[in-house]
Structures are given as structure tokens and as C-alpha cells.
Amino acid sequence: xxxxxxxxxxxxxxxxxxxxxxxxxxxxxxxxxxxxxxxxxxxxxxxxxxxxxxxxxxxxxxxxxxxxxxxxxxxxxxxxxxxxxxxxxxxxxxxxxxxxxxxxxxxxxxxxxxxxxxxxxxxxxxxxxxxxxxxxxxxxxxxxxxxxxxxxxxxxxxxxxxxxxxxxxxxxxxxxxxxxxxxxxxxxxxxxxxxxxxxxxxxxxxxxxxxxxxx
Amino acid sequence: xxxxxxxxxxxxxxxxxxxxxxxxxxxxxxxxxxxxxxxxxxxxxxxxxxxxxxxxxxxxxxxxxxxxxxxxxxxxxxxxxxxxxxxxxxxxxxxxxxxxxxxxxxxxxxxxxxxxxxxxxxxxxxxxxxxxxxxxxxxxxxxxxxxxxxxxxxxxxxxxxxxxxxxxxxxxxxxxxxxxxxxxxxxxxxxxxxxxxxxxxxxxxxxxxxxxxxxxxxxxxxxxxxxxxxxxxxxxxxxxxxxxxxxxxxxxxxxxxxxxxxxxxxx
Numbered sequence: 432x433x434x435x436x437x438x439x440x441x442x443x444x445x446x447x448x449x450x451x452x453x454x455x456x457x458x459x460x461x462x463x464x465x466x467x468x469x470x471x472x473x474x475x476x477x478x479x480x481x482x483x484x485x486x487x488x489x490x491x492x493x494x495x496x497x498x499x500x501x502x503x504x505x506x507x508x509x510x511x512x513x514x515x516x517x518x519x520x521x522x523x524x525x526x527x528x529x530x531x532x533x534x535x536x537x538x539x540x541x542x543x544x545x546x547x548x549x550x551x552x553x554x555x556x557x558x559x560x561x562x563x564x565x566x567x568x569x570x571x572x573x574x575x576x577x578x579x580x581x582x583x584x585x586x587x588x589x590x591x592x593x594x595x596x597x598x599x600x601x602x603x604x605x606x607x608x609x610x611x612x613x614x615x616x617x618x619x620x621x622x623x624x625x626x627x628x629x630x631x632x633x634x635x636x637x638x639x640x641x642x643x644x645x646x
Numbered sequence: 647x648x649x650x651x652x653x654x655x656x657x658x659x660x661x662x663x664x665x666x667x668x669x670x671x672x673x674x675x676x677x678x679x680x681x682x683x684x685x686x687x688x689x690x691x692x693x694x695x696x697x698x699x700x701x702x703x704x705x706x707x708x709x710x711x712x713x714x715x716x717x718x719x720x721x722x723x724x725x726x727x728x729x730x731x732x733x734x735x736x737x738x739x740x741x742x743x744x745x746x747x748x749x750x751x752x753x754x755x756x757x758x759x760x761x762x763x764x765x766x767x768x769x770x771x772x773x774x775x776x777x778x779x780x781x782x783x784x785x786x787x788x789x790x791x792x793x794x795x796x797x798x799x800x801x802x803x804x805x806x807x808x809x810x811x812x813x814x815x816x817x818x819x820x821x822x823x824x825x826x827x828x829x830x831x832x833x834x835x836x837x838x839x840x841x842x843x844x845x846x847x848x849x850x851x852x853x854x855x856x857x858x859x860x861x862x863x864x865x866x867x868x869x870x871x872x873x874x875x876x877x878x879x880x881x882x883x884x885x886x887x888x889x890x891x892x893x894x895x896x897x898x899x900x901x902x903x904x905x906x907x908x909x910x911x912x913x
Contacts, residue, residue, distance in 0.1 A: 488813065488848065488850065490812075490813065490816060531774075533814045533815075
């Protein structure tokens, strides 16, 4: 089956081959939803797994994500609106005072590829800007990134502000970045934490499921 | 070429543990090993999360200077820690570092200017590390102007054009190499400090990348004035001694011959 070959080509980071296979499958009338789910998404997951196991390096994870992003526009127009509905809406921001965005951008890429609609706020965002953005786009999830020990308190500030505004229960809040740990996330009352961009997807999936179940 | 040993750095987990445990023997041994390997200056950094840097930096300076006779590169962003370390340092140290960041210019530069020392100047501003050689050059001009206006001599300022890790950007080293070439053209007379080990962050076979990058950087700058490396990496030391000679910075190739006779060039 050709979707399996697509997934394998992505896993092996063979971009040209993957693109040819996707085009061929579409021409042959394969189900675009299956190409997306069984081919592209599975391929990305496989790259993520390899990264998680330490077989792939960060640049290879990035290459895999960029490769998959090039394939999506081939498939997306062929999907019905119902099929392309995102799993959830995420606002992602590097917090105030912090000028690091490599990790945040990787998380955005992985979440987008795994079916989330992500709003990228960039770096150095004051707490209230993040909260206002979440309100504006009716976000499900707020993702807060910070690399430095000196800037992670700004993650706590966002959670405090959400509490003060009575909005804490409205959003799933996840934190991450170089200086953060699970212990820190628990301490400041975040809903989740992940060590890298691949884990971020698993964490957000789990929390979204929980949120859905609670409704 | 002034060779600086990088290894007494609290952000390296083992060294951080030794600092927290006030392990005198560990610090002494690391200082001795580096000097024996050819270091002519040692970086000392006591930055350990949650610990008292002011106290720890002075502690480490005291121990190292009781053990070896080379001057130190005092490495901290905390003016109080720098001040405490400068107060007890014997001889003429170098400070790591100033930059075009407002905080560094306001809080660290006056301290540097009021002591007899040299300093590393980073191509870094309040907006972070620029992605283009031109923008890094601009910051270099700012920090050099400010430092000289504060009374520092040009020959006491060692410019670090900064190197990001290849682990997150495949263009990281290239930007630094281009910046080095540009700085040599545009800022004649400025000294250059090459800090090589960052380049391999997040990559496999780090020593190969560090060594190749270091020799390429020496070529791009047509010779550097100082390098900070892991001096215990023998292949790196040999490559730099060769690169120094190959850029015409080693009169009569004396340094190269000396290293050869001491068996430091390998093979």
C-alpha cells in the first residue's frame, strides 16, 4: 500500500521520494484522508520517535517537519472541511524578557503537523498580551516557553494572572524550555510539561482528551 | 596566540558539583591539568543555579591562584561576583565579559575600566545575538566605542564574534566565519578571542567539529589573538598550533617546532 511507503520515505527523510509518492497516490485516486493520516502523520510520528530514542538529532527532526509541511498543501485542498477540522487551538509564546525561540518554533511545528491550529506570538510577550490573544482566538491551550532561569518566573505570572481574571479553568496551560522541569511546572500550577517538541504533542493530546472528557 | 583553558566552568555538571561540595582537590587538579596541557590562562566560572556565586567565584579564584601561576579569565555576569574576584586576584586578569547590552555597559564596563585588566567584548545586544555578520559588526563597533570611551585600550579588548550551536542551526558556524572576516576588514587592530566549543552543541563527534571549526575560524580571521578551548583535547591543540603557523602568526615557526619537539603534534 502506497501510504505506508509515504510514511517510510518521510521516516528516512527522503523528501523528493515522499513528494513523488504523495502525488502518485493522489493521481491514482487514493483517499486523501488516508494519505494524510496513514502516510504523512505516521511518517512524522516515526521521525519523532527516532528523535525521542536518540537515533535522530535535532536538525533531523526539523528536516522531517519541514519536509512534511511541504507535503501538506498537496493533500489539504482535497480534504472535506470536516476532515481538516483542527484537534484544538493553541496559543504559543515565549514569555516576557526571553529572546529564545528555537524550542518554541519546534513545538509549533510538531503541534501543527499533528493537527492543531497554532498561533505563534513570537518572543518577549507580556503576560496580558498572551491572555488577550488566547481570548481573541478562543484557544484551548496556552503554551509558554522560556529558556532561562531568570525568565521562567514569567510563566508563573501568566498562570497567576489567569487565576486573578477567573480564567484559569478555561485554558490548558503547558510550559517548557531549557530551564524548566516537571517539578517547576507542578510548583507553578501548570497543567503539563514536556522535555522536547515531540513530547509536547503527547502532553497536549493527553490534556485535550482530559479537557474534552470533563465537558 | 593566547590559549585559554575553558574547563573550570560551573555550568559543566561535574564542575558544578565540585563547586557546591567545595571540593578543593578537584579544582586544583583541573587547574594543574590544564596548565600542563598548555593553557596560559584559565577561565573560572562559578555559575551554579541556586548557589552563592559571589562567594564561590572568589573561592575558586583563590584556590586556582594558589595552585598555578597563570592569570585568570574571570567569567561572570554578576558585577558583585566580579568585584569580589577582582579584589583577590593576583596579577592581571581578563574579564568575561562585556557586550552592547545596556546592563553590561552600565554595570560591568565601569568595573572593568576601574581595574587593571583586559576584557572580552561580545557581539551581543539587548535584542539577543544577531543572525547576520553585518549586525554583529554593528554591535562590535558599539561595544568597542563604549569601552574605549570608558578608558580601555584597544589592545586590551578581545572581541568574541559569538558562535551558536550547529545542533539547532545548520548556518550557525557560517555566520561566525563571515563575521570574523568582516571584523578583520572593518576593525583593524582589534584583538579576536575565538571560543570554539559552542559550535558542536547538540551534535555528535563534537571534537571533530570543534577542531575543524577552530582552524577555519583562524583562517577566516587570518589569525586570532586568543582561543578558549578544552586544552586537554590534544588534536585541537595540535591543529591550533599548526593554524597559528599557517596564518603567519608564528615567527620562524618557533611555536610549531617547540610543540613538535615536545611530542605535542601527534603521529
